[in-house]
Amino acid sequence: MSIPNEPQIDAKMIADHGLSPEEYQKILDIMGREPSYTELGVFSAMWNEHCSYKSSKIWLKTLPTTGECVIMGPGENAGVVDIGDGQAVIFKMESHNHPSYIEPYQGAATGVGGILRDVFTMGARPIAAMNALRFGDPKHKKTRHLVSGVVSGVGGYGNCFGVPTIGGEVEFDARYNGNILVNAFAAGLADTDKIFYSEAKGVGLPVVYLGAKTGRDGVGGATMASAEFGDDIEEKRPTVQVGDPFTEKRLMEATLELMQTGAVIAIQDMGAAGLTCSAVEMGAKGNLGIELNLDDVPVREEGMTPYEMMLSESQERMLMVLHPEKEEKARAVFEKWELDFATVGKTTDDLRFRLIWQGTEVGNMPIKQLGDEAPEYDRPWVKTKPPAPLDSSTIPDADIADALLKLIASPALCSRKWVWEQYDTLIGSNSITTPGSDAGVIRVDGHESKALAFSSDVTPRYVEADPFEGGKQAVAECWRNITCSGALPLAATDNLNFGNPEKPEIMGQLVGAIKGIGEACRALNFPIVSGNVSLYNETNGIGILPTPTIAGVGLLGDWQQAANIAFKEKDEVILLVGAPKNWGSHLGQSIYLRDILGRIEGTPPPVDLSHEKNTGDFIRSLINQNIATAVHDCSDGGLGIALAEMCMAGKIGANISESKTNPISAFFGEDQGRYIITVKQSEYGKLKSIAEKALIQVNRIGTTGGDSLKLGQARSISIKELKSAHEGWFPDYMKEEL
């Protein structure tokens, strides 16, 4: 076959497509001839790390992905989890790291757009969004600009689309200076009998293109996302897509309306690698071939080549296989919403992926091999050497109140209000708990009392020190945060952000973290139902902190029972649950050690999964019995920070007794599996007997009341002072924004 007007393939072009010589040889073997330029593009799009998971697949397979409530695990656009009463929650988290570093507003916006599309492609109306953002050192010259752009982009897209953003994370660390992380999560609600999948069925059926027109934006984006950054980064700007939330909103309404007509057989959104990936996935899953007539693809620029059309990552596009007799009805729906509707091809029985352009065949590839025979690597890896434990005798005495004020006002622990006030947290009228608590809680439409809780978590410095324990901790903290709302954690999605997997030590981090995640998910009955892997997060050879973000979903029987962190009344008993008798002891890898003493040392706090499960189940039962009036877990910054947050949220102070041992480790240690709760004085006796029966350690540590927080012997700090310290840093920092 000869293809006219196409450039010749040479070694440089192969390398520019992110393909190794071995991978190119494999393409030659599969094709039995030299591929055309367009075909090379298609292969590179399907075989890049982002789409093929070639470095991670072998390890991802070890994760638990099934469970009583799991309707669909990884492999579709998003995971599907049963929440009873014929309803399902559909959710996923996905990264948009590389584009967001190059062009923060559009990169973040299209990250949100992509994940929303994954959810409504399956027939679910999005009901909640979260985002986990990681930026470089606040002092780095680019950081302020990136924070500003990413937050505006997340808000700009989500607010216009109309989904409440109810949680997330914002973290700063110099290790993200050259490579920020933008992980976007979305969840939607659907009836269990009305979920749509991507598997094409039936031969000779129309393949229909819907949504926005195809332009040159994002050509090669997925390949770009699978490479390290160097100093040529500015040149990559054209590979960033441009988002249009208004079109996305119409695309969702049209898609959901179309689904109700019964016209849709299979559906796949055009995300990474656009038309290529969506068409190949639909065909390969259904054991069918696909023939596309590229002259019929709606384009918004003149002279687009087949290569550009196949690799464009223009946003807000869908591909569907429709019932031919309902094609006209479907067209009418899309015309109402003023979106493009074009029949661009058909399903075939020959298992070939064929591309026709101007009457000529410009591509003809075996469809199964494009997906299924993508390279899969068992890359060499070395286990991360665990650091030496911290010698606690090296921790100098300090003023607890001063330390608390310093930490609560630090970039790591200060209020993220400046961020979340730019997100619409209320749209939908179902937001029960908005950002600022442990988990966001959203009421379930169509049910009188149910609600869903969402949280996103990971502590990258723990993962760096010990990937296995850090992986466990990410899962445990997410599970714990959902538990704090009173919800039963059901399932999670993972977004694994790592450096270059071709380096054995980076691969070792990935392997260790996945093993830890798997172990924790199994112990906590918290399967991974969807996810995304983002590798090559390096700039000039420096990798990010390993960041396996875990976002989870939990179910609450009655939203009226949803707990939050705010102290509710004065004179309530404050209890520390699940902690050792000395309250806390582990300062290794803690925020205190890093931000007060400037030391990054020691092992991260270990996670005892059975302790975690027992304590969490106990806390949940207290919430469900209306015994606990406020609930918060102890995480970054430890007990002292958690107590300050509860005071500020409830505008009620607290008097905490003196700790039995070193107050620094008691108030700032980051021991895992600990919760603070409050109960009415009258309920304390009842609680104690329940705890004894359940063999749960409960320490009575203080009483609520007054307008200041007093930690043991330390001077008391007024809530006003705490709040002004806590809420000051972010707006002050961003004021200098250019």
Next chain:
Amino acid sequence: MKSALIVFPGSNRDRDMIKAITQISGIEPYLIWHKQTSLPDVDIIIIPGGFSYGDYLRSGAIAARSPIMKAVKKAAQDGVKILGVCNGFQILTEAGLLPGVLMRNKSLKFICKNVKLEIANANTDFTKGYKNEQIINCPVAHHDGNFFTDEKTLSQIEENNQVAFRYANGTNPNGSLNDIAGIFNKEKNVLGMMPHPENLIEKAHGGTDGRALFECLFGVKS
């Protein structure tokens, strides 16, 4: 009372509004697609929040020129009550049914938070469920809520008691002139407001201060 809710491409608080109206009045509003040219016989017309036409050009500008707006203007002249919230307010100003414009927030950022509102005129069909100078809670969620007009118009608005709500206790989130959060037309049958009363009508919302607006508008007692 019967109501019609206008849906534009990009409306997104239409669902919140439908829920609030249905829950409070017991009757679902008619949903009117923006391309329609006539309205059913209704007592109340609602223009909900969102990003009609993606806020392209100027927020509300394109929607104000949609086919249905001729019928809405006619209804306004005929004394039908019209409530525009958030993007609805922007559309009503762009359509000339209310004075002034809504500029980008002073911070230049989208802002979603709870604010305090003072009832500036409780003697209307929309606000008689409140008392003059009463302070209520209400959330805002907008990018373009900074009310502005020329001095002459502003003094007319004030003299005619056209201000419905003002941001109170220093909670003005957007730089609006005279802390204006919502205004009536001269005849007091058209109300536009930036805050979202439909998001504060039941216990799940953390308060019910928005309820009285719908209760008196729809003539139902709590």
